[in-house]
Amino acid sequence: MNNSDSRYEKGTAGAFLAEKELLRHDTVAAKVDGKVIDLQSAISEDASISPVHATESDALEVIRHSTAHVMADAVQRLFPGTKVTIGPSIENGFYYDFDKVGGGFTEDDLAAIEKEMKAILKDRKSFVRKLVTREEARQLFDGMGESYKLELLDAIAEDVPVTLYYHGDWVDLCAGPHIPDTRFIKAFKLLSTAGAYWRGDAKNKMLARIYGTAFADKKDLRAHLDALEEAKKRDHRKLGKELDLFSIDDQIGGGLVLWHPKGALVRTLIENHWRSVHMKHGYELIMTPHVGRSKLWETSGHLENYADDMYAPMDIEGNPYYIKPMNCPFHIAIYRNSLKSYRDLPLRWAELGTVYRFERSGQLHGLLRVRGFTQDDAHIFMRPDQLEAEIRRVVRFSLKLLGDYGFTDLDIMVATRPEEKSIGDPAAWEKAEAALKAGLEAEGVPYSIDVGGGAFYGPKIDVKIKDAIGRVWQCSTIQVDFNLPERFDLTYVGEDSAKHRPVMIHRALLGSIERFFGIMLEHYAGAFPMWLAPVQVSLLTVADRHVEYSRKLESTLKSHQFRVSVNDDNEKLGAKIRQTRLARVPAMAVIGDKEVEQGGVSLKTRADGDLGFISIEDFIRFMEEKAAPPEI
């Protein structure tokens, strides 16, 4: 046995691992029944226990949490009077919220805090766990003036033990687990500052948050920071500007998107593909107006439940009209326009419907969060017995459409009834939730449950996609609705010639065209696949005498429906190649003396590399193959 076990009292996880000779120099914590605890925690004799080493993923959250403590220590040294609140580890790092005298932190503060942390870490300090009574804790934090800790203390359930964690003199009320000592903190970085409400409630005081991250070693930290750089390079706002795809003009208003010719072209291609696949897969396309009378929104329940997200009404001849935040009431109006038979159902009606929602200025974000956007919306009206089959159909369709853009790594959730603000009979909610789960299960699609995450009118399936660099985005949403058919008194005539109530599914697959465009732009890092690229091929002339041939070829290619441009700039070939690459054009064809003589081009593409000389006929065949959109 090594002598490190002397650090741990008998009966603790550390001592236990030492006895079994499982305690290593790099053991950060222990895992008991799937739960990570620290080495100082007491365990029962018969527990099954395994060590967690620094390089394992379970160790990360422990290391990060401990790093957050050291950061809080540094902050309190540098900014006396600052109170601590909470500081958990999160997905890619950690944060700590402070109540700082005189407001938030600046970027310069971060550098100073990092420096102070390094000073603290200079000599190794053990993390010491101390089990205390509520009264002891209360006295301690009261004496320190840490009012937030007192509040947290009061919120700890009676049967949960109260623990303190020390490193050196610094102490925090904390459930742990923590690393054995500070030598495990060797790769961290403070990343940003932010405001955050105490306990996430806008009614509470705004605290000063610092985000940071930490890893087991410098190499992993470096990789993470590089990934952040990569994400920055892919930022759709940056690419949108560089590639001249869209802009947002403050003269027009935040969250209102201007589509430039190239962006509008890509968007049109997406929408045309969308229309084709919908028609192929049993939908009919409809179109509806952008505003409607207030009565409509009263009936739908929007004014009651959704008014905060709607714009103020406009007065038209004394009647209030609202700009639409959703398309559903209009689709319902079409349904109501004539009597429906059970034989008509299901009706699948789809629309690229532009809606407007009030977003507070602070939430707007490029194309991902806007005030006016186009949903790829559809409503399916059906008999109750058709519900599960329709859900299966929509789920399949959603996977197909997202797959067309290369999104195959999905995260699917069933969102259930929200606690507040929901309408309709709870029994109907349960029925709908069961139908969604059954639909997913029948398709063999794994999912998790988002408790209380449903819309006010019904539960839903949310499909999130994972992009090329592993980030997750919400796209498809499939919502069952028993309520609107009730509210609008929708009926169909059944076999029994009596009136029956249809069920509705609301669904958007791409989500919103704006957001999907932004996600896709980042996913492809601006390099659209051939079928979506605004310019598919650029013809590069070597010298002026090749322009005429290139122009002729350009019109030939245009007559084959290719998107082609000629670069006859007064530049050398190298410069033209660079321009073509920067514009993310997927193919370039060099045209010089040789190509003109032999009647072809020298072709180079992003996907297939340098293909050398190719005749015009082969070039066209090649383009036809590569530019074909996904099968509908």
Added chain:
RNA sequence: GCCCACGUAGCUCAGGGGUAGAGCACCUCCUUGGUAAGGAGGAGGUCAUGAGUUCAAAUCUCAUCGUGGGCUCCA
């Protein structure tokens, strides 16, 4: 909306109480060049907007608008 930061040429950014700067892009000219930037010249800015302090404000102060990072919410 709230906290913090930022707003200078089409873009990326420097400057900072005393006549507004660079690179790229743009225009003109030279060059006709073979696989990631050929050369020279030119044009381009009420320094976001409005007030205030000052002999003097792009620079300091305040307000407004906008943008960014978050918080809450969501397609």
